[in-house]
Amino acid sequence: MLGDGSGRSLGARRGGCSPERPPPPPGSSRCPVPAPGRSGGGERRARRKRGTAMGGSGSLLAREALDEYQELTFLSKQEILLAYKRFSELLPREERENLSARVPKSQILTLPELRANPFQHRICHVFSTSEDGDDSLSFEDFLDMLSVFSDSATSDIKSHYAFRIFDFDDDGTLDRKDLEKLVNCLTGQGEESRLSTAEMEQLIQNILEESDIDKDGTINLSEFQHVISRSPDFASSFKIVL
Amino acid sequence: LRDCIQTDIRYLSGWKQWKRTSSKSLKKVLSEVKELSSYLELWRHDIHSIEGIYCLMCIFPHSMCFCLLNFIIFILMFSFITLPSIISEYGIFNSSFAKVQPKHIEPHCTVYKPTGNQGLVYFYTYLKDLLSGTGFLEVTELFYGYYTIDAAWLSTLSYNLPLAYLLATFAYLALSLLWIIKRSVEGFKHNLVHNEDQFQSYCNKVFAGWDFCITDPNAAQLKHRSLQYELKTDLEEERLKQKIAERTTKEKLRIYSLRIFINIIVLAVLSGCFYSIYRATVFSQENSNDINNTNFQANLLVQYLPSIVITLANFIAPQIFSFLITFEDYSPAFEIRLTLLRCIFVRLASIGVLLFSLWSQISYCDTDKCKACGYNYELYPCWETQVGQEMYKLMIFDFIIIIAMTLFVDFPRKLLVTHCSCKPVQWYGLQEFGISDNVLDIIYGQTICWIGTFFSPFLPAIATVKYFIVFYIKKVSLMHTRKPAARPIRASSSNFFFLVVLLIGLVLAFIPLGISIAHIPSSKACGPFRSFNTSWAVVPATVLGFPTGLQQVLNSIASEAFAVPFFMVICLVMFYFIALAGAHKRVVEQLREQLVMESRDKLFLIRKITEAQRH
Numbered sequence: 029m030l031g032d033g034s035g036r037s038l039g040a041r042r043g044g045c046s047p048e049r050p051p052p053p054p055g056s057s058r059c060p061v062p063a064p065g066r067s068g069g070g071e072r073r074a075r076r077k078r079g080t081a082m083g084g085s086g087s088l089l090a091r092e093a094l095d096e097y098q099e100l101t102f103l104s105k106q107e108i109l110l111a112y113k114r115f116s117e118l119l120p121r122e123e124r125e126n127l128s129a130r131v132p133k134s135q136i137l138t139l140p141e142l143r144a145n146p147f148q149h150r151i152c153h154v155f156s157t158s159e160d161g162d163d164s165l166s167f168e169d170f171l172d173m174l175s176v177f178s179d180s181a182t183s184d185i186k187s188h189y190a191f192r193i194f195d196f197d198d199d200g201t202l203d204r205k206d207l208e209k210l211v212n213c214l215t216g217q218g219e220e221s222r223l224s225t226a227e228m229e230q231l232i233q234n235i236l237e238e239s240d241i242d243k244d245g246t247i248n249l250s251e252f253q254h255v256i257s258r259s260p261d262f263a264s265s266f267k268i269v270l
Numbered sequence: 271l272r273d274c275i276q277t278d279i280r281y282l283s284g285w286k287q288w289k290r291t292s293s294k295s296l297k298k299v300l301s302e303v304k305e306l307s308s309y310l311e312l313w314r315h316d317i318h319s320i321e322g323i324y325c326l327m328c329i330f331p332h333s334m335c336f337c338l339l340n341f342i343i344f345i346l347m348f349s350f351i352t353l354p355s356i357i358s359e360y361g362i363f364n365s366s367f368a369k370v371q372p373k374h375i376e377p378h379c380t381v382y383k384p385t386g387n388q389g390l391v392y393f394y395t396y397l398k399d400l401l402s403g404t405g406f407l408e409v410t411e412l413f414y415g416y417y418t419i420d421a422a423w424l425s426t427l428s429y430n431l432p433l434a435y436l437l438a439t440f441a442y443l444a445l446s447l448l449w450i451i452k453r454s455v456e457g458f459k460h461n462l463v464h465n466e467d468q469f470q471s472y473c474n475k476v477f478a479g480w481d482f483c484i485t486d487p488n489a490a491q492l493k494h495r496s497l498q499y500e501l502k503t504d505l506e507e508e509r510l511k512q513k514i515a516e517r518t519t520k521e522k523l524r525i526y527s528l529r530i531f532i533n534i535i536v537l538a539v540l541s542g543c544f545y546s547i548y549r550a551t552v553f554s555q556e557n558s559n560d561i562n563n564t565n566f567q568a569n570l571l572v573q574y575l576p577s578i579v580i581t582l583a584n585f586i587a588p589q590i591f592s593f594l595i596t597f598e599d600y601s602p603a604f605e606i607r608l609t610l611l612r613c614i615f616v617r618l619a620s621i622g623v624l625l626f627s628l629w630s631q632i633s634y635c636d637t638d639k640c641k642a643c644g645y646n647y648e649l650y651p652c653w654e655t656q657v658g659q660e661m662y663k664l665m666i667f668d669f670i671i672i673i674a675m676t677l678f679v680d681f682p683r684k685l686l687v688t689h690c691s692c693k694p695v696q697w698y699g700l701q702e703f704g705i706s707d708n709v710l711d712i713i714y715g716q717t718i719c720w721i722g723t724f725f726s727p728f729l730p731a732i733a734t735v736k737y738f739i740v741f742y743i744k745k746v747s748l749m750h751t752r753k754p755a756a757r758p759i760r761a762s763s764s765n766f767f768f769l770v771v772l773l774i775g776l777v778l779a780f781i782p783l784g785i786s787i788a789h790i791p792s793s794k795a796c797g798p799f800r801s802f803n804t805s806w807a808v809v810p811a812t813v814l815g816f817p818t819g820l821q822q823v824l825n826s827i828a829s830e831a832f833a834v835p836f837f838m839v840i841c842l843v844m845f846y847f848i849a850l851a852g853a854h855k856r857v858v859e860q861l862r863e864q865l866v867m868e869s870r871d872k873l874f875l876i877r878k879i880t881e882a883q884r885h
Contacts, residue, residue, distance in 0.1 A: 098298075099294065140485040140486075141482075141483075141485055143485075143487065144484050144485060144486060144487045144489070144490035145480075145482065145484070145490075146480065146490075146494075147480070177482060190477065194477070207476075210476065211476060211501070213480075214476065214479055214480055214494070214497050214498075214501075215494055215497055215498040215501070216491070216494030216495065216497075216498065221494060221495070221498055223498070223501065223502070227501075227502065227505050230505055230508070231472060231476075231501060231505060234472045234508075235472050235473055235476060238471055238472060238473045239473050241862065241865050241866055241869065242865070242866060242869030242870070242872075242873075243866065243869075244869070244873070252477075255473045255477065256477060256478070258474075259471075259473060259474040259477060259478045260474070261474055261478040261479075262474075262477065262478035264481075265478050265479070265480065265481045265482060265483075266478065266482055267482055267483055268482050268483060269483060
């Protein structure tokens with residue numbers, strides 16, 4: 029199957045990846061968006077090559093790049109062009125031609141789609157492939173993000189990335205502290221909008237009761253995906269459209 | 271990602287590569303088609319802009335679907351009923367029509383002279399006619415009375431208009447039923463496989479709680495608050511359930527007797543409403559036939575009296591219900607549902623009461639002459655048209671009320687709140703965007719449309735235009751004057767609930783139509799069913815014209831010898847599916863237990879390994 033083959037080859041290339049990073053979910057109809065780990069030199073070389081090839085296209089994306097992006101992500105041509113337009117507005121004028129330019133996190137957070145989102149920092153962290161750890165996004169990271177949040181992404185992909193966004197300490201499982209931070213994000217910043225300790229205890233107890241199947245006190249990826257598959261609102265709420 | 275595809279290409283053989291390229295080009299073509307069709311999607315951009323602020327997918331897609339459904343119903347009725355009538359009336363394509371004089375009918379039953387305006391009339395007569403469907407509108411294709419044709423001839427082909435009228439009615443009812451069932455099957459499947467109350471589960475609220483498409487910081491603030499409120503209420507409800515389980519017998523007795531008392535009050539309120547609707551209808555019918563009354567406003571008021579009373583009842587009753595339910599000590603979620611159910615009952619039953627009072631007037635017969643016709647021929651020579659006019663008035667009045675409420679209540683309220691900072695005004699605040707009110711409005715309007723289309727074939731077209739305009743008015747009002755409700759109902763559960771109530775509305779629409787078609791004698795002075803006893807009688811008459819073999823088959827299908835075994839077979843099939851669903855539920859439970867077992871085995875094995883490694 030395409031999925032298995034790609035998983036094996038990706039694993040071989042991603043030599044430097046930390047083992048806790050969950051592998052891309054198999055069985056999706058397209059090649060899954062790879063986990064933005066500390067990728068090897070191969071990807072960077074490919075990107076730089078493509079950057080120079082498209083020097084003269086002006087403000088429009090080259091046609092082969094557009095086709096390639098359309099194939100690799102869940103986005104349509106219109107959406108990719110719109111994303112390109114919005115992304116280049118965030119860049120200073122002289123860097124607009126360079127497709128591997130990175131936009132710092134503070135700029136990304138000015139986008140209306142992200143500025144009101146309580147998970148904005150986590151989203152930038154999860155989708156960023158920057159080696160400096162400053163959570164800046166390149167255009168491909170931006171497209172990755174939009175692809176996962178688009179209408180046509182499968183619920184497998186969405187739940188996989190939702191798990192990573194909710195995993196605040198990046199340890200591969202959702203434990204009590206992660207859940208507490210998650211609930212605090214949902215109810216808003218500020219002291220008066222938080223739940224009381226007793227209510228938080230009761231809530232976390234209920235959540236674990238419903239989703240923790242092996243009763244180890246944490247929610248791993250498969251338990252999370254199982255719970256999400258039963259949730260009717262997930263597909264309609266986990267969506268960003270430009 | 272690119273690397274992964276390139277490595278794949280190296281591993282695959284030539285045949286597989288060709289397959290991949292062809293599937294890639296197919297996908298490209300499909301995506302192009304999809305892009306084109308997305309331009310045609312009605313209101314997609316508008317819904318996106320609303321989603322950005324409120325992210326509620328409840329009402330607006332439904333408005334769009336109803337527009338489409340009503341338009342399709344209108345096309346159906348137009349092409350099968352109105353078009354043949356117009357073609358044969360004006361003799362286009364060498365067509366003609368046949369008007370058979372009904373036999374065995376007393377002549378006094380067939381007298382019908384609608385007063386289409388002749389000579390000079392005041393201008394306001396036109397306005398009055400437009401608003402109440404009388405006068406010049408009564409003789410147009412809008413109402414049943416126009417279609418007084420028994421058969422239309424197109425050169426040598428004959429078109430049986432009465433049969434077409436009846437079959438088109440059944441067709442649009444069946445179409446609406448199929449459409450609702452198709453849309454509600456998904457929600458129902460979900461509900462049946464998983465336990466009840468899954469919609470309200472904590473995991474759903476926490477993991478899928480935040481709508482990622484919110485772009486406005488104010489809306490985000492409101493969403494935070496509503497999520498906090500929701501979680502707090504759910505936790506409180508759980509604590510309440512605990513408390514209820516620990517109630518003593520004495521307390522239970524007190525609560526139940528209080529509930530019975532309050533339900534009696536609710537019934538009293540309902541009967542009060544229905545009685546007032548009945549009297550208003552009777553009064554309106556008696557006085558609107560008095561043509562000497564030339565006072566324009568008084569006449570219009572009398573005509574619209576039933577609609578006004580129904581709207582008042584629909585406005586007052588929910589306030590009373592939400593006041594009463596606080597005494598009944600239910601859990602908050604159940605309170606909302608019960609109040610909603612009661613309000614829906616008031617709305618749908620008020621239409622029923624209106625129709626019932628109309629029929630009691632129509633079939634009220636004390637003289638022999640009247641009994642010969644079967645209905646009150648003096649006041650209602652063409653009673654289907656009168657019923658159609660009442661439905662038309664209800665729809666127009668509903669439309670006017672929506673526009674009036676938006677213009678004269680919402681906007682001034684918003685102006686008042688933003689400019690006048692005195693305490694009572696600020697406390698009164700902006701109107702909340704109540705999903706339930708909008709749901710009730712749509713269902714009410716649609717039920718009127720379903721009932722009224724038999725009596726007035728152009729009603730779906732009016733409904734289409736109405737929904738179209740109402741969508742834009744509500745959108746503008748929503749953007750500028752409303753604030754989101756503090757207690758939003760979840761999108762998925764309200765979707766399913768909406769469709770269930772719609773189904774109830776449709777079934778409720780079957781009843782008056784069934785009685786009109788099958789029980790009440792059709793009017794002998796107008797309409798396609800003049801020569802028949804009741805409207806349904808055209809079907810047996812047509813069956814008699816079939817060849818003998820087919821007749822025998824149809825007769826046997828309609829007999830008891832077929833119906834009883836058929837009913838038993840249907841019951842067996844239903845029981846089979848229920849058993850299957852129960853079995854699947856049990857399989858799911860067993861698989862869950864198996865998962866738990868396996869993880870325990872894994873922990874046990876890991877412990878054993880670590881022990882073995884230590885030694």
